[in-house]
Amino acid sequence: MNIIKSAWNYYCPKCRKGKIFTEPLVFSDPLAMPEECSVCGQKTNPEPGFYYGSMFLSYIMSGFLLLGSALLLVFFFDWSANQAMVFVLFLAALIYLKILRLSRSIWIHAVVKYDPESTKK
Numbered sequence: 001m002n003i004i005k006s007a008w009n010y011y012c013p014k015c016r017k018g019k020i021f022t023e024p025l026v027f028s029d030p031l032a033m034p035e036e037c038s039v040c041g042q043k044t045n046p047e048p049g050f051y052y053g054s055m056f057l058s059y060i061m062s063g064f065l066l067l068g069s070a071l072l073l074v075f076f077f078d079w080s081a082n083q084a085m086v087f088v089l090f091l092a093a094l095i096y097l098k099i100l101r102l103s104r105s106i107w108i109h110a111v112v113k114y115d116p117e118s119t120k121k
């Protein structure tokens, strides 16, 4: 499995077999993570405040996506600004949970090295 597929599907960055989020998703706690990967034992929260930087990642991702689609609708498809705004709000609600988890997943994939041989000791 390549790193993009692994990050997109929230696999553990180290073994790419375990999952880093609790599934199925619970809406009251969308960021619930097990303490460690069930396959290789990689900690899902290596240090306090580890995911602080993923906030910027989700900000950038949603910014590009929402602003990009709004500009496209207004200048390319001749929507009014209000119509585009409504669309952007719907889109934001739709992608909110995906972006939330994906930013954390990408963040830990950027830090933890892939080690296919890793198993829990």
Ligand SMILES: [Zn+2]
Residues within 6 Å of the ligand: 012, 013, 014, 015, 016, 017, 018, 037, 038, 039, 040, 041, 042
């Ligand atoms: Zn693992």
